[in-house]
Amino acid sequence: MAEQLEQLLHSPLLVLPLNAVAFLFGLMLYRRSGTTLLHPIVGASAMVAAVLWSLDIDYPDYQRASGLLYALLGPAVVALAVPLKQNLGIIRRAGWPLAVTLVVGAALAPVVAILIALLAGATEPALLALAGKSVTTPVALAVADKIHAAQSLTVGIVLFTGVVGAVLGPPLLHRLEIRDHRVIGFALGINAHAIGTARALEISALCGAFAALAMGLCGALTAIALPLLAGVFN
Amino acid sequence: MEAFRPIAHWLGGAAILLGCSLLGDLLSDRLSLPVPGPVVGMLLLLAGLMIYGSVPRGLALVSSQLLRLLALLFLPAATGVFFLRHLDATDWLAILAATTVGTLLSFTLCALLLKKLLRDGGGERGDG
Numbered sequence: 001m002a003e004q005l006e007q008l009l010h011s012p013l014l015v016l017p018l019n020a021v022a023f024l025f026g027l028m029l030y031r032r033s034g035t036t037l038l039h040p041i042v043g044a045s046a047m048v049a050a051v052l053w054s055l056d057i058d059y060p061d062y063q064r065a066s067g068l069l070y071a072l073l074g075p076a077v078v079a080l081a082v083p084l085k086q087n088l089g090i091i092r093r094a095g096w097p098l099a100v101t102l103v104v105g106a107a108l109a110p111v112v113a114i115l116i117a118l119l120a121g122a123t124e125p126a127l128l129a130l131a132g133k134s135v136t137t138p139v140a141l142a143v144a145d146k147i148h149a150a151q152s153l154t155v156g157i158v159l160f161t162g163v164v165g166a167v168l169g170p171p172l173l174h175r176l177e178i179r180d181h182r183v184i185g186f187a188l189g190i191n192a193h194a195i196g197t198a199r200a201l202e203i204s205a206l207c208g209a210f211a212a213l214a215m216g217l218c219g220a221l222t223a224i225a226l227p228l229l230a231g232v233f234n
Numbered sequence: 235m236e237a238f239r240p241i242a243h244w245l246g247g248a249a250i251l252l253g254c255s256l257l258g259d260l261l262s263d264r265l266s267l268p269v270p271g272p273v274v275g276m277l278l279l280l281a282g283l284m285i286y287g288s289v290p291r292g293l294a295l296v297s298s299q300l301l302r303l304l305a306l307l308f309l310p311a312a313t314g315v316f317f318l319r320h321l322d323a324t325d326w327l328a329i330l331a332a333t334t335v336g337t338l339l340s341f342t343l344c345a346l347l348l349k350k351l352l353r354d355g356g357g358e359r360g361d362g
Contacts (some may be wrong), residue, residue, distance in 0.1 A: 022245045023306040040305045041312050048309065059317040066310035072300070073307050074255035075248075077272035079297035081279035082289055097351030113336035122293035122328030126321060130332055134340070142270030152314025153321070157333055159312065164337045172338060173345050180349060186343040191254040191337055194304065220273060226267035 001233025009057055010167060011031055014063035022047040037167065041159055073099025077138045082182035098186065098213075105190040106218045109134035113129070113161075129153040131226055133161045136193040140217040147230040158193070166199035181207040241294030250293050251300070254279045 008014055026044030039081050052062055063070075113130045122130075128149035132140035144154040169192060173184055181204050188196035189211035200211035258275025261267065267274060283289055322347075 006302065019306060019309050023303075025308060041309065044305065044309050045312040045315065052313070059314060062313070063310055067291040068309055069307050072303075074259065074275065075251040075274040075306060075342070076254060076277050076300050077270075078251050078254045078258070078275040078309055079300045081254075081276045082294055082297040083282055083301075084276075085283040085289055087283070094352070097348060097354075099307045100351060101344060101348040102296065104347060108343060109337070111338045113332040116336045117328040117332040117359065119316050120328035120331050121324050123321075124324055126329050130329065133333065134337070138304065139270075139273060141308060141311060142272050146268065150314075150318070151311045152250045153320060153329075155308055155312045156315040157329060159331050161337050164334050165341055168338060169341045172342060176346070178345050178349055181353065183345050183352065186348055187341050190296040190344055191341040220277065223273035224269050227270070230268075 009055055010061045010065060012065045016068060018048060019044075019053060019066060019069060020124045022051075030195075037163060039159060039163060073138050073141060077142060080136070080139075080216055080219065083212050087216070088211055090213055092180065100142045100213065101186060102217050102221065105187070105203040106134075106221045109191055110222075110226070122136065123221050125150055125153065129157055132167075132222065133170075133229070134155045134191050134193060135219045136215055138153065139223050143223055146227040154186055159195070162192045162195030166196045169196070170199065170203065182210050185210030186214045189216075193219070240292075243290070244296060247290065247292030247294070247296035250279070250290075251296060254282075260360070 019039065022044040024175065025047050026040035030038050030040045030046060048062075051057075093097065110131050110133060113133050114127055117127055117130055128147060129144070131147065131149065132143045132154055135143070135158070137155060138157045140154050141151055143149075144151050144165035160227075165188060170184060173187070178184065183201060185200040185207035188200045192199070193215050197208060197211040197215050202206035254275035255272055256275075258269030258273070258278060262269060262274050285314035
């Protein structure tokens with residue numbers, strides 16, 4: 001009996017509903033609090049961690065039992081092509097300033113972060129995980145896999161980056177007298193991915209469209225460039 | 235038969251996503267591409283959609299559903315943050331500095347650059 005219970009605790013039968021319930025809990029917490037700081041993943045992951053600890057389930061076992069969710073990450077990355085296609089007309093109108101900013105911004109975000117971390121004395125696992133910090137999570141996970149960075153740390157960094165950019169970014173630009181919604185949206189999409197895009201949609205539809213466009217293009221560009229660079233340095 | 239049409243659309247959309255994802259994995263693997271398989275799949279789909287000219291209804295539906303569930307999909311990986319053991323205090327401080335200071339720095343530089351380029355290029359104003 002005890003053995004069967006043990007098996008149930010480590011099977012998808014328990015773990016998948018646990019994930020779903022935790023996700024709904026995180027979503028509710030986020031909506032009730034109304035603050036970007038409590039992104040749904042914050043409450044959800046804290047709840048899962050608490051359950052794993054109290055039931056004494058090993059993290060690798062939990063991970064294995066969550067295989068279905070990992071399997072859906074691939075199709076989710078592919079699905080990003082749809083909003084990208086829908087927003088493609090915008091880039092044709094704004095033209096080359098967007099293209100230049102995209103390339104510079106996509107390079108600047110990881111370079112600045114890695115330089116600061118190097119100066120602060122970080123070791124290689126931390127530096128690798130910082131490389132994908134500004135791209136949307138499913139892409140960052142795929143990249144982390146390619147350059148052998150720790151997936152969990154990568155997700156944590158990506159989410160934290162998104163929250164910092166989305167919460168502190170727009171007021172900062174306001175102080176610098178930058179009011180153009182195209183500029184605010186594009187900067188949010190490049191530096192704060194999906195969390196920044198959600199924030200941009202609250203500012204205006206134009207702001208949101210530019211953020212979604214920047215997020216998609218930045219993700220694709222980083223996913224192509226980063227593993228190439230990592231290959232050169234190794 | 236009418237009633238089955240939305241289901242057929244949905245299944246078609248899901249099949250396109252799954253097919254592109256598998257094809258991307260296969261290409262990335264067989265050709266030893268540095269680009270992750272799912273991203274190859276995304277680029278394939280984007281190219282396909284640009285040739286096709288519009289987004290099929292079922293595909294748009296499945297995509298938006300999947301993207302709304304993103305947080306659930308990366309929940310297992312995110313939970314791992316609570317179980318990281320091999321990083322010391324220096325690493326955590328460095329990561330904190332890089333994500334806060336670094337993000338705001340690159341964010342601001344990005345915005346200043348685009349603002350200057352748009353003004354020089356004489357694009358229409360986008361205040362709203």
